[in-house]
Amino acid sequence: MVSSKVPAAAPGAPAAGALTGRSEDLISAVEALQGGSHVAVFVIGDSGLGKSRLIEAVVAELGAEVTPVRIHGSASLTKVPYGVLGPFIVGLPVQEATSQLAVLRTLWSHLEEEKRATQKPLLLIVDDGHDLDEATAGILAELAAAGWAKLLVGSAARPGLPEPLLQLWFEGIAERHDLRPLTLAQTTELLEGKLGAQVLPSVAEILWEASGGNPMLLNGLLEDAKKDGTLLRRNGVWLFTRHLNSHGDRLTDVVRRQLLLRSPEERQALNLVALAEPVSRELIESVAGGDAVESLIDSELIRLTDSPAGELRLWHTVYGDTLRNLISPARSLQLRQSLLRHMDSEPTSAEGLLRHVSWSIECGAEVEDRQLLRAAVLASRLDQDELVRKAAALVKDPEQQIAARAVIARTLFNASDYGAAQEILDADFCEGESLTSLLTGSLLWAAVMSALSHTPADIMQRAQDLKRAGDRLAKASPENSEAIIAAITERLGIMEAMVLALAGEYPQASAQAGHSGTRPVAHNLEAAFRLSLEAERLLAAGKGLSALAVMSQAIEGAGAVPYELDFLADFLVVRAAAAAVQAGDWQTSESLLAGFVAGSGRSLISFGGGVHAAHGIILLYQGRAAQALNTLSAALEALRLADPQQLFALTAAMAFSAAAEVGAQTKAELFLADFEAAPGALPRYMSSLAAMVVVYGKARLGNYPGAIAELKRLGRPDPEMETAGLEFEALALCLALGDTDSAPRLLELRAGLEGPRPAAICAYAAAISTDDAGDHLEAAKTCEAAELWTFAALAYDAAAHAYRDAGDTLRERMANSQRKRCLDRADDLPGEETAKNDDSLGILTRRERDIVALAVRGLTDRQIAAELQVSVRTVEGHLYRSYAKLNVKGREQLPGIGGH
Missing domain, CATH: 1.25.40 (Serine Threonine Protein Phosphatase 5, Tetratricopeptide repeat)
Incomplete structure (x- = not known):
């Protein structure tokens, strides 16, 4: 969807209100109706895919070229011949109402009056074409085939178009557009257009997955999430504060409308599937009947899985919570009892058990501890925290309560509430009366202690309580003592390795390995x-x-x-x-x-911040500071909510460096404050990196005269340790700050470094040492191949200076041109705000900005299409809309605005 800031498009430009992802369909449909080889355009798709919106966009695009006449299909009139033509044949005598010739004559007379009034060709617009009766469909097909009018028809994929209209397509005189669900990229573009600000990538991922790319469901989920506070804008970034609610008002209305169209038997079957999914088809048919199930499958409300058991699921998973929310507790209990009467065993699949237990809890039915605990663990893996707490709270056995509380602590850990998690785990640590309960939660306890900045030595000293508890248990059970001691020893080994890994204490790790090396x-x-x-x-x-x-x-x-x-x-x-x-x-x-x-699903809310941070760091290392700033800013907002990997400090440091790189002083100060206030639970390597990039950022802002010396000191934290990698990072930052004296030391390190990035930066250092123009050019090409755009620009700049000193102005201009190209790839000039923050470009969608950027670089429409792997028509459509939004006449005016 486009921004509300978009000005009215010029005549002939694509309609501004066209749905995202439908641009090619829009342009093709308009061309078909304007041309002479097609008499009809059919828009086919499931409910909610945007058939009506696309039809309206086509009509708006055609504008004054046609005389639009609307005919509305109706499910209640499907079996009434010419029923939907009632408004056009009101003057027809009753005895002639079933005569095709009389109906056609009367209809044509009415249409001719409308055509005479406008002097424009007729366009008959039919929404819900699948509800047309055969007789009406036959008349419309005859009108179109005879060239008296053109048709624009929307229809559901099932049951599809009536046979007379479908015949036009078979004969090749109708164009058919089968709408598909939106892709992830299209969903992201739609969200950016609707929300008008930066959208965290995980938001698009989660909404796309939940909606299945269906625009109607997507819009419903989006509105409900904004309304209930699940989706919030923080510091200019839209993100989820908790898991998506799929039973809000908007989505509930959508589901209610679906239910109104179903028979009582179908509603019963649909409710049973929602309450018990995945559930055996045979089981549902035994309660609600085979016809009801078959009808729901045909209507794509439920689907049959590929499992050998033939299990049923809802077609759209987001319908589940909404349907369950619409069922009263009394009715839910009644349905549960009717299903249990036909069940001979509990569900075998993990998800089936989860729904079974959840349904039982909602009905107030008794559930045994074993099932409750298993459901709590499964729910924790799926980040269904509410169900975790409900199921765990109902566990009665004292020993199993330890495990239940550990599951609750795990949900608190994922939400970064380490204090609350520690309180639960401390109370149960080493208190179990069996080996299983003694070990339960011990690994999580160690991880929580690490997150709270306890040192590995401190954690392992306190963990000796576990050994003492194991010795006590072994004495009480001599026959199992050997197995108990072995299990405790193994657990302590895992805990030791884990806390050392979390802290990144590799020298101590080597010492510890030697200390316990016989095991x-x-x-x-x-x-x-x-x-x-x-x-x-x-x-x-x-x-x-x-x-x-x-x-x-x-x-x-x-x-x-x-x-x-x-x-x-x-x-x-x-x-x-x-x-x-x-x-x-x-x-x-x-x-x-x-x-x-791809494998995270719902847990993207808990763990997605780290993924976004990694993307931002990659961009920053490549020299794309402006893009890195946007990505890291978004990652920080996600990490404020949940930070299981304790990456906030590193991300804040990187964001500070990116902000300093583009000269965003205010943002840089905020990120620096975030870094300084963050807990210090980073592993040693990441902690060193964070300290380095903070020094670099301060130098970029011009308020750190001792930056070079400080960076070199941070690069060699301990002369006894092998830290060539840390020193390389420090010296690379020194080079970026213009300290050419760092080049010789980099060359000394080069032989021990691995990967294209160190090789490229060392190639630049080698060129500095020779100060030869040819060496600088080769180094620049090496940096380009490694996608290190800032270093490539620095090398081209050095080559330009060398050529200037040699009086070779032609090659100097060439090197400067290459330097500018690299800086363009790196987003913008260091120290300047990126053009992407300009309000004039802010109204463009991401895809439009990409296409405008390539157009500014001089690429033709066909070259842009090849670069982005889209059609030339798509490129043309995006450029037309971009011109209208930016109020320019063509691509020749784009450089003055974008400078991209």
Whole structure:
């Protein structure tokens, strides 16, 4: 959707109100109706995909070229011949009302009057064409085929168009547009247009997933989320403050309208599926009847899964909460009893059990502790915190209550409420009377203590209580003493490896490994954490590719993760991404992040901030400071709500550096304050990076004269440690600040560094040492290949100076041109606010800004289409809308506005 700031489009430009993702359909439909080879355009799609909006956009685009006449289909008149033509044939005698010739003559007379009044060709507009009776459809098809009028018809995919209209398509004189759900990119564009501000990527991901790309459901979810405070704008960023509510007023209205069209048997079947999904088809049919189920499947309200058992689910998952919310407790209990009478066992799937327990709790039915605890664990994995608390609170057995409280603590950990989590876990730590309850929550306890900035030594000293409790339990059960001691020893090993990995204390890790070296690693979790520590050591040594290989091994070997360590996957991905970023392997880092997002689902609200932070750091390292600033700002807002990986301080430091890079003084001051107020629970390597980029940012702002010396000191924190990687990061920042004296030391480090990023920056350092124009050009090309746009610009600038000193003005101009091109790729000139913050460009959607940027660079429409992998027609449509929004006549005026 376009911004409300958009001025009226000029005649001939695409309609400003066209739906996002439908531009090609709009242009093609208009061209078909304007041309001579087509007599009809059919718009086909499921409910909510935007058929009516597209039809209205086509009519608006045609404007004064046609005489629009609207015919409204009606489900109640589907079996009444010519019923929908009533308003046009009111003067027809009753005895002739069923005569096709008489109806056609009367209708044509009415239409001719309208055509004479406007002197424009007729366009018959039919919404809900699937509800037309065959007789009416036949007359409309005859009018179109004879060339007396053109048709614009919208229809549901099921049952589809009546046969006479469909025949026009078979004959090749009608154009058909089958609307598809919006893609993620289109959903993002729509949200940006509606919200008019920066939208956190996870917001688009979650809404797209929940709505299935259906614009009607998307708009309903969006309005409900804004209304109930689930979606808020903080510091210019739209983000979710909690999990999406899918039973708000707008969505409830949509579902109610669907229910009004269904029979009592169908409503019963739909409610049963909503309450019990996934549920056996045979079971639902035994209660509500096979016809009702078949009808709901045909109407795409429920679907049959690919499971061998033939389970039923709602077609749109967001309908579930709404339907369940509409059912009274008494009716819910009645439905539950009717279903239980036909069930011979409890649900076998995890999700089925979760719905079964949730439904039982809602009805006030008794649920045994085993099911409650299992449901609580499953709900915690799906971030259904409300169900976690409800199920855990009903557990009665004292030993199982320890496990139930640990699950609640896990939800608090994910919400970054570490104090509350510690309070629960401290009370139960080492208090269990069985080995299972003794170990329950111990790993989460250690993670919480680490998040609260306790040192590994302190945590492991307190963890000795677990050993003493294990000894007590072993004495009480001599026959199991060996197994108990072994399990406790294994758990302490995992805890030790974990807290060291979380703190990034790789020197101590080596010492500890030597201290306990006679004990082999007995658990894959311990192995994963030990590998993470090795990767941390390699990162500090500048061996990013080796660290990435080690982290890949850790990810592959982690195996099944206990529910209390659900953050482990995030932890491993973040460490792997850090290795890829240091090396400059952008493709691998993006693949890691994309893979994590694809598997996160609802947990993106808890863990998505770290993903966005990683994207922002990649952009900053590439020299795209303006884009990095936007991404890191959004990530910070997400991390304020939930920060399981304690990445807030690093992200604030990077955001401060990005703001300083583009000269955004006020923002930089705010981010610096965030960094200084953040808890210091970062791993050692990340803590060192954060300190370095803060020094760099202060130097960029011009208020840190000792920055170079400070950076070099931070790069070598301990002469006894191998920290070539940290020193490389420090010296790279020194080079970016113009300190060419750092080049010789970088060349000394070059042989031990890994990856295209260190290689490119060291190539620039080598060119500085020779100060040869050709070397500078080669270094610039190497930096370009590594996508380090700021360093490439610096190398081209050095080449231009060398050519100028040599009196070669032609090559000097060439080098300066290349420098400008690299700075364009890096968003803007350092120290200047990005043009993307300009109000005139702020009204453009993301895709429009991308296309305008390429047009400013001089690319043709066809080249832009190839670059963005869209059609030329799409490019033309976006440019037309951009011209109208920016109030310019053509692309020749764009550089004066965008400067992009």
